[in-house]
Amino acid sequence: DGSTSLPEPGVSTAPRRWDRVYEAITAHNARFLNELAARNPLRVYQFSSTATPLTGGTAVGTLRNGDLLKALQSLEPVGTSTRPAEGVRQILAELRGMPPAALIVLTDGIASESDADKLSVVADLVRRRGTSLFVVPIGTSEPAKDLQLFDVVMDEVAFVGDPVIISGKLRGTGLGSRNATVRVLIDGSSTPAAEQSVPFKDDDSAAKFELSLTTSEPAELDLTVEVVPVKGETDLENNRERRHLSVRQERLNVLLLESAPRYEFRYLKQWLERDPSVTLQTLLIDADPEYSREDRTALAYFPVQKEDLWRYDVVILGDVSPTVLGNTAADWLSEFVRDKGGGLLLVAGPRHNPL
Secondary structure, three states, rough: OOOOOOOOOOOOOOOOOOHHHHHHHHHHHHHHHHHHHHHHHHHHOOOOEEEEEEEEEHOOHHOOHHHHHHHHOOOOOOEEEHHHHHHHHHHHOOOOOOOOOEEEEEEOOOOOOOOOOOHHHHHHHHOOOOOOOEEOOOOOOOOOEEEEEEEEEOOOEEEOOOOOEEEEEHHHHOOOOOEEEEEEEEEOOOOOOEOOOOOOEEOOOEEEEEEEEOOOOOOEEEEEEEOOOOOOOOOOOHEEEEEEEEEOOOOOEEEEOOOOOOOOHHHHHHHHHOOOOEEEEEEEOOOOOOOHHOOEEOOOOOOOOHHHHHOEEEEOOOOHHHHHHOOOOOOHHHHHOOOOOEEEEOOOOOOOOOO
16 A cells, blocks of 8 residues: 555654555565565555556566565655555456466555445455455554645636635545635735635535635736645645636727627627626627627627727637638738737638638
8 A cells, every 4th residue: 555644644753654564574675575475476566546566567586686675665655545446456457367366455444535445345356356355454544634625716817806706625534623724825925815714524525615815906826725734734735726817907808700690609609798807799790780789799890990900809700701801801810910919719610611
């Protein structure tokens, strides 16, 4: 078992369970394993989410003297999940032509992903293969201390002065029921931009949080959303998530061009109209003349001056014939992208803009 639950949870000064296991199997130049290898073909695997064979899966009995010990010395319990059943399935699949006589599994028995990863689930499979399963329990069945942040949701674009809502969930294990501090840090500042104390229970349930921050000027911000680590945590990588926030003074001006009101046009129009960060205008070539007077986003014609086109930040060009936009439209759109740095999106269509 090479997962992070193998270190002794919460007791930093005591020998780790991993160290005890390591000392047992490497004592006297790994005599225990070498004696097994002298009587039977022996392979050694380390598992967490999957099983990884040591020394490339070569049988221990064929190794040069000292190679097994070197391989064992390189091991560390760094796996972020524990799936003993999956490890057993994988090994049996790899050795399906010659099922092993026995599997000796050294583990704390914790299945961190789901109950489907417990060793008891594969007991029947092992029995059908004619393999004996020996489980050597290590340490305690208590879960490792851990706080996990997940399902973080926030807008990527905001306007100056508008609140940005950041929501998500956290889960704690091995820590009891208590409060955790969730905060938002902006790169370059050590002071949290937002912070909240979130109560959680030690029953594998998710606790929700919602933070709000407001900016006073346009900026491109890199944020870290994190739950503050507690003493004894075994995995700090799942405590934080990175996000980028673009804060703008003005809305994004978008021009949507299309020949007919096909599904793509209707979908994009409704979606962009609902987006508070977008000011949308549309040009529907085949529409009736009244359309431009009835729809507040509609234009009657393509911009007749290049400066009018350059007022937009993005142009979405659908299934439109280039000839109906005028002789200069193609050149203007090219300059719009090349010189102004505008965005041009092409939406394929069967008539004029095929894939």
